[in-house]
Amino acid sequence: MKSAPTLTQKISRDALISIFIYALPVVLMFLSFYVSGVRPWEQSTSTELPFKAPWFIEAVFKNLRTWGLPVIMIVVGIIEFAVGLYENKWTKNERILDIVCFIVPKIVLRPLIAYFGLKVLPVILPGGKDAFAWIPFWWGFLIIAIADDLTQYWYHRLHHQLPFLWRFHRTHHSAPYMGMAMAGRQNIIYTIFFSQIYLTTSLTYLGLGYSALFVSGIKSLITTGAHSSIPWDKPFYTIKWLKPVGWVLERLISTPATHHAHHADTTDDGVGHYKGNFGNMFFLWDVIFKTGIITRQYPKSYGLKHYKEEEWYAQFLWPIFKSKKEGSELAANGPEVGDEVEQSKEEHITPAATVLSPGSPV
Numbered sequence: 229m230k231s232a233p234t235l236t237q238k239i240s241r242d243a244l245i246s247i248f249i250y251a252l253p254v255v256l257m258f259l260s261f262y263v264s265g266v267r268p269w270e271q272s273t274s275t276e277l278p279f280k281a282p283w284f285i286e287a288v289f290k291n292l293r294t295w296g297l298p299v300i301m302i303v304v305g306i307i308e309f310a311v312g313l314y315e316n317k318w319t320k321n322e323r324i325l326d327i328v329c330f331i332v333p334k335i336v337l338r339p340l341i342a343y344f345g346l347k348v349l350p351v352i353l354p355g356g357k358d359a360f361a362w363i364p365f366w367w368g369f370l371i372i373a374i375a376d377d378l379t380q381y382w383y384h385r386l387h388h389q390l391p392f393l394w395r396f397h398r399t400h401h402s403a404p405y406m407g408m409a410m411a412g413r414q415n416i417i418y419t420i421f422f423s424q425i426y427l428t429t430s431l432t433y434l435g436l437g438y439s440a441l442f443v444s445g446i447k448s449l450i451t452t453g454a455h456s457s458i459p460w461d462k463p464f465y466t467i468k469w470l471k472p473v474g475w476v477l478e479r480l481i482s483t484p485a486t487h488h489a490h491h492a493d494t495t496d497d498g499v500g501h502y503k504g505n506f507g508n509m510f511f512l513w514d515v516i517f518k519t520g521i522i523t524r525q526y527p528k529s530y531g532l533k534h535y536k537e538e539e540w541y542a543q544f545l546w547p548i549f550k551s552k553k554e555g556s557e558l559a560a561n562g563p564e565v566g567d568e569v570e571q572s573k574e575e576h577i578t579p580a581a582t583v584l585s586p587g588s589p590v
Contacts, residue, residue: 235389239386239389242517243382245516245517246382249374249378250374250375250378252374253367253370254371257364257367257370257371268362268363268364269362271362319537321537321539321540322403322404322540324540325540325543325544326403326410326413328540328544329399329412329413329414329544332416332544333412333416333419337416337419337420337425338425341425341426342425342428345425345426345429345430345433349429349430349433350433353433353434356433357433357435358434358435359434360431360434360435361434361435361436362435363435363436363439365438365439366439368436368438368439368440369439369442369443371439372427372431372436372439372440372443373443373446373447373509373510375427376424376427376443376447377447377507377508377509377510378510378513380422380424380508380509381506381507381508381510381513381514383421383422384397384506384508385506385519387418388502388503391564391565392564394557395415395546395547395557395558395564396415396417396418396546397414397415397418398415398532398543398557398558399413399415399418399543399544399546400413400414400415400418401491401502401531401532402531402532402535402538402543403491403530404493404529404530404531404535405457405530405531406455406457406488406491406530407455407456407457408452408453408455408456410455411454411455415544415545415546416544416545417546417547424444424447427440428440428441428444446509447508447509450482450509451482451509453483453484454481454483454486454487454488455484455487455491456484458484459484459485460483460484461474461477461478461484461485462485464477464478465485465524474524478511478522478524479511479512479515479522480510480511481507481509481511481512482505482507482508482510483511484526485523485524485525486505486507486511486514486520486522487505487507487511488526488527488530489501489502489505489521489523489526489527490502490504490505490506491527491530491531492527492529493527493529493532493533494527494529494533497527497528498523499523499525499526499527499528500527501520504519504520505520505521506520507520532566534557534566536551536553536556538551538553538556538558539551539552539553542556542558543558546558
């Protein structure tokens with residue numbers, strides 16, 4: 229009998245598939261140029277949007293290299309926070325943590341990275357300004373959307389599958405509630421080492437700012453919507469004529485049903501699946517790599533069964549500051565993973581679930 233592949237083998241296999249996926253849109257773009265006989269790199273580039281937009285949006289985009297990019301990041305951050313939904317589990321500690329996680333990355337960290345990045349890049353890449361401005365808007369959009377979100381899928385997945393990385397991502401899962409604003413609830417180290425603003429800033433300098441910012445905007449809408457406590461995807465599962473659309477939708481992007489499962493505090497009910505459903509904007513990665521589960525149901529409870537309500541500063545700044553809660557994963561001598569499951573224990577999955585993988589151990 230053939231033995232099941234190890235975690236290392238799964239990661240290695242999926243990494244090879246990912247290389248192909250990264251290259252695919254670029255290959256398709258050049259193939260389309262070859263078939264059509266178009267050579268956009270030989271033509272004069274345009275700094276205009278490929279469609280009409282209100283004057284104030286035009287103004288922001290025309291000033292991307294100065295004040296436009298930081299302004300967009302601030303506005304998006306404020307909107308995300310303003311429309312967030314909170315439940316009665318939003319205690320003082322949770323409230324401070326969510327607000328700090330919102331303010332520092334989106335109001336302080338991202339604008340600073342954007343501003344200084346646009347100052348430093350001309351020094352590092354003096355000949356790189358608008359080097360890829362010839363790439364058509366929608367091809368740039370497709371290439372960036374795939375590259376950005378697939379990379380984040382891997383970053384997210386590895387923080388669940390490699391125990392020594394888990395504590396950097398744990399803050400995002402400690403919330404015992406769901407709401408759009410908690411989409412940004414992350415440990416500062418996790419945020420610094422993977423922030424979309426690095427990519428957006430670099431691509432803006434290289435001439436792909438329009439495509440990069442539209443990817444950022446759409447991704448923000450999808451990910452915050454997936455964290456929302458409003459089950460906006462439910463009509464796609466219950467209304468007959470919408471069901472075909474729902475079947476495609478839930479496999480393409482993250483929805484409340486699929487992403488809430490990732491935030492559940494248990495896997496025993498056949499609905500929760502915190503050991504999978506890693507997709508951020510696209511759930512498609514979980515379909516391809518078989519790390520997902522689709523149930524069209526919503527968990528009854530969220531967070532961590534072993535959550536000790538650690539101090540907000542420990543959750544935000546670990547390992548710079550440690551928790552004083554005994555036995556906590558964030559304490560000085562705390563365990564790497566606080567909910568280790570026996571390897572021999574089989575998890576129960578209800579017949580209603582569409583299982584895309586057996587799940588991977590945290």
